Amino acid sequence: MSKGPISNFIEHHYRHFNAAALVDAAKAYEEQLANGHKMMITLAGAMSTAELGLSLAEMIRQDKVQIITCTGANLEEDVFNLVAHDHYKRVPNYRDLSPEEELELLNNHFNRVTDTCIPEAEAMRRIEEHLFEAWKKADDNGERYFPYEYFYQILLSGELEDKYQIDPKHSWLLAAAEKNLPIIVPGWEDSTCGNFFASYCIEGKLKPSTMKSGIEYMMYLAQWYQDNATDKGVGFFQIGGGIAGDFPICVVPMLHQDLGLDSIPVWSYFCQISDSTTSYGSYSGAVPNEKITWGKLHIDTPKFIIESDATIVAPLVFAWLLDW
Template identity: 70%
Template structure:
C-alpha cells in the first residue's frame, strides 16, 4: 500500500486496544489480502445506504477494493433514493423520545423513519417507481428477465435520473457499482419497498412475476461469481457489515458447493470480518463468532477472522479509509 494518510496514521496511533485494536487488525488484514492478489466481498445489512455509507463505499468500488457486493433490497434502493431525493430527507435527532403521536405525524406527512432519518415517500419512492415500471415493462414486452440490481443499473446508466440528482454522484455506491458493472447479489429483495411495488403490479395483473429474477437464481449466479473471484492466488474474502440475510446468504455458497454439489477442493473464504453491535447470544446468527463458521465448512481454523463489536456507521468508513490509504 502507498504512504498512509492522516486518517490511517491516526488510527494506527490511537487505536491500540479492545474494539479499536480489532478495527486495526481487520483493516490491515483487508489490505494484506488485496496486496497478495485476493478479492473481497462486502455484505451490507441494516440501512447502510440511508446512513450514506456511499461516501466511502463508492470510492472503494472505484479503486477496485471491492469485487462483489451482497446487500438487502433496502440498501440497493435507498442509495438511489438518496441520490435523487436527498434534500427532501428529514433528520430527527430526538427520535428516542418520540411517542406514538410523533410517529403517526411523520407518516401523515409521508415520511418513513429509519432511526434518526426520515425517507420522503413522494420524492424518493414514487420518483423512482415510474422509472422502474418502465424498465420492468420493457423487459417483459421483450421476453427478457433480469436481477433487481440489473434493472437499477439500467436506469442509472441511462442517465434518466440525472435530472433529479441532489448529491454529488461520486457519493452513490450504486452508481459506482453500475459503472464498474460489479456483481451484486440481493437476497430477499421481495421485502424491500421496490419489491413490494413490483408485487403490487403483479397483483394488479400489470406485470408477470418472472420478469424479475429471484433468490435461487441469485444463488446460482453467486456460484459462478465465487468460482471466478476465488480462483486467484489468495481467494475471496468476506467483509460483513451488520447481520441478517445479506451476510447469511452469500457465506453459505461455500458449503453448498462443497457438500451439496460435491465439488472437491472448493476454496473456503480467505478472510472474514464482521462489524456488528449484535450481542453474542444463544442461537443468534448475527451474533455468532467466526469460529462457529468453521463447523459449517465456511472458514478454516487458519482463516484471518475479526469481529468489531461496534456501530458500523462509525467503523466501516474508518476501515475503508485505511484500506484506501487516507
C-alpha cells in the same frame, strides 16, 4: 502510497480492544488485496441511508471490492438518497417521539429510519415510475434480470441525472453500475421496490418471472465464486448480520457438500462489524469459529469481529484501505 491523516490517527490511537480489532481487520483486508484475493462486502441494516456511499463509492472505484451482497433496502435507499437528499428530514430527538408524533410523520409521508426520515413522494415514488418502465420493457420483451440490473439500467441511461441532489460520486450504487459490479440481493422482495413489483404483478401489469429469483442468485453466485476464487479463495467483509451475510457465505459449503466440489477454497478472510451480542442462536452474534463447523471458514482463516456501530467503524476501515 503513504497513509493519510485519518489512517495515521487510527494507527497511533487505536491500540487495544475493539479499536485494535479494527486496525487488525483493516491490515488483514489490505493484505488480502495485495495477495490477489478478491473481496466481497455485505451490507445489512440501513447503511445506504447512513450515506456509506461517501466512502464505499471510492472503495468500488479503486477496486477494493469486487462483489457486494446487500439487502433490497440498501440497494434502493442509495438511489433514494441520490435523487431526494434535499427532502430528507432528520429527527435527532427520535428517542423522545410519542406515538402521536410518529403518526404525524406517517401522515406527512415520512418513513423514519432511526433519526432520518425518507420522503415517500420525492424518493420512493420518484424512482417507482422509472423502475416500472424498465420492468415493463423487459416484461414485454420476455426478458428477465436481477433486481440490481434494473437499477443499473435506469442509472446508466442518464434519465435520473437531472434529479440528482448529491454529488453523484457519493452514490455507491452508481459507482458499482459504472464498474458493472455484481450485486447479490437475497430477499429482495422485502423492500419498498419489491413491494412495488409485487403490486404490479397482483394487478396483472407484470409477470413475477420478469424478476430473477433468489435461487437464480445463488446459482449465479456459485459460478462467480468458482470463477474468482481460483486457488486463493475470496475475502468476506460483513457489515451487520442477517440475510445479507448468511446467504452469500453459504455458497462455499453448498459447493463442497451439495455439489461435491471439494477443491474449491473456503472464504479466505472474514470480518464482521456488529453490535449483536453472542446469544440464543443469533446468526448476527455468532462468533467466526462457529462458521468452521459449517464449512465456511478454515481454522487458519483470518477472522475478526469489531463489536461496534458500523456507521462509525466501516468508514474508518475504508479510510485505511483508501490511504485517507
